Amino acid sequence: MLATDHPEAFQQALITWFQKTAKDYPWRQTSDPWLILVSEIMLQQTQVKTVLDKGFYTNFTTKYPTPQSLAIAPEEEILSAWEGLGYYRRVRNLQKAAQAICEIHSGSFPTSHADILQLPGIGQYTAGAVASFAYNDSQALVDANVARIFARIFDYHQKVDSSKGSKQLWHWASELVSPSNPRAYNSALMELGQQICTNKSPQCTKCPIQQWCTTNTPEQLPKKKERKKTVQIEEHCLLAVHANEILLHQADSSARRSGMWKLPERPLHLLENLPLLSKSTYAITHHKVTLYIYQASQVPSPQKNEAWHDIQQLEALPIPSPFRKVLNTLLEDLFC
DNA sequence: TAGTCGTGGCG
């Protein structure tokens, strides 16, 4: 039996299951569109556990409880609030959205799906999420959870990240979204993907919509395009400390992690005879980076985008996680 | 369209 043959029964089964098992995430305890938007941006490509356990959502919404408060905040401050979450472009766009709300919408959050979709950093998914969660507006949404569920219940073997696949998923989502309780329905769908219809080992015996699922091979769905292979690269950086200050480099606006500070890079031939202080690895997109840190033997002069910073003030600077970890270790060694 | 953007969890 297809879900599209009995949309109301399908919706009700999901909603009933959800109301029985729902988690009380903080963004489910509000209908403030701004707070819901913040949660949606944070959760893009980021697990709930990461956002909650490290206090990102609570800290950020306490600091920026309204679009107005974020709109006027300095860049380094918002990057610091986002430090550790990654995809730093998200918080830059969130600030642009806040500014657009202040300037174009006179400070009040837009209420229509079309207007929400116009805001910077907000695509189809996030517009649907904000409209349905904040306003209980009957808008469809497709995220990784929904894509996985629909691919399975319709036994869909096309690649879901192709334009054809995406179109099909959004068609099903629009067809099936609850007209009466879209807030609970959309939440339920995503929660089901997170708790039951999981990527690795779906728990089909516990699934409230099992009767509408037509696949025999859920673990093989959804199908996706092949991933780019991981490329190994090396990064060689200098640790220069002088008079209680440290030399740092700030990524410019066109660069990866723009606005963030890290240790300055130098060509290997200038570093290879210096003492090696640290060797570590980290992943970024499809790269695996081996990071080497060398001890400077003399006081270097700052190059483009480089500056000396008081070591006691490092906490207030936005620094990407791999460098934050290395700095914590090295500076602790240096002063203990 | 395909490439790019961070980080951490998990099998």
Added chain:
DNA sequence: TCGCCAAGACT
């Protein structure tokens, strides 16, 4: 240890 992937959007 390694690869996959997660409440995507932009260029």
